Amino acid sequence: MDAKNPVRTTEKTLTLIEELMTKEPCGVSELANDLEMGKSAVHNHLNTLRTHGYVLKEGDVYRLGLKFLEVGGHSRKSMEIYQIAEPEVKSLAAETGELANLLVEEQGMGVYLMRAKGDEAVDLDTHAGLRTSLHTTALGKAILANLSEERVETILDRHGLERKTSRTVGTREELFDVLAEIRERGYAVDDGERLEGLRCVASAITSSSGEVLGAISVSAPANRVSDEALHGALPERVLSAANVIELNINY
Template sequence: MANEQQYPVQAAGTTFRIIETLHRLNGAGVSELADELTMPKSTVHDHLQTLTEAEYLVNQNGTYHIGVRFLELGGFARSQMKFYQIASPEMQKLAEKTGEHANLLIEEHGKGVFLNKAKGSEAVTLDTHIGKRVHLHTTAMGKAILANYPESKVDKIIDQHGLPSVTEKTITDAAVLKAQLSEIRERGYAIDDEERVSGMRCVAAPICPTDGTPLGAISVSGPTNRFEGETLTTEIPKNVLSTANVIEVNMTYS
């Protein structure tokens, strides 16, 4: 992997590297960041200063943290999406009906981004916060989206992000993935069998109104012991597909 990315504006690249490291470390001081990034302290300090003055970071007695200011940008971007507006209430109903977690995911730059989640009565606590980015091939929603992309786009995404494994059941082979994608395309829905989180299964359907390009996907997820047999193969898919259909219809008739 090429380690040195070269953006047209290098300083902006540095700034975001710092932000991302701060995100990863969940807050840090100047020296800690400088060590982590093998950069001079003064440079890091310059950037932190700038970001704090611009009100994107907060300094809690020496430790810098990502500010909720970023929610303004992300939250606004999300609220502008027709798909999010229409799908959210339906997703809520789906969670209530099934008693499990319902999720909403879109693709951006070849990765999946959770736009929303709704908690059902039985739902277990999850690792997914809103905005979380995941590799598409590790989730049912991601696979549902990929299955409806042209193969060239799928190849591009695999090339861009690879197929890293996050559990022992994650699909790491392109051929295996593609075979499953064509299955999904025929069946209409996708299943994730502990491919992202051990002990969790997930059933997802893509949202593809008008033409073929999927706008995103919805899913229901829960522990393996409640996601098996008839429930997994019939009942849950039926509910997910039905909700997906309602969203598709609502999307076309604004």
């Protein structure tokens, strides 16, 4: 939903920020061309952002500053789910030796709040703050399974059902079947749907009132996760960690 009276100047600033994020260091003229803005406008916006620490100038090129990390880090730190889940996700990674993740939903997308690597963990490109479609990961599906069907429809309307690999769930019907299955057994599984050869087990974290707060997962290469483990020891661990988090959140 768009704002009724959008502040166009602010939107230009935000467009500039997003362009800087994808292009990284670049100059005024390049940005002006790409965004079809005048050079003076780009220059004024960049320098306004610069005096506030959001943008840095190195020689003749501009790039994003760490102010965004400051604001983002502050937001994350103030989230109860992060404060409580953080040590548990780390334990989960240490105990399994694999990669553990914490995801929350925001505006219909999944946002990774953190990841923790065990000794043997694969190195995925999931850094804190990264966004992902909910239907493409076990984490996201664990969350979707705990939302109302109506809510899920709304999310799908907004973000669609983009495919990541040939195994990604392709239709709404298929997705709802998967979600029902997840609700039944209590955890979600990703068997190479997001990345070939990667297996992943996730569980939602819910408040005492049944509201979803987020999800945690363990990801490991298929050759280290037997079929038995995928539906036995691994989900047991993940569910246990989720349980501890839920207990701590509800005091």
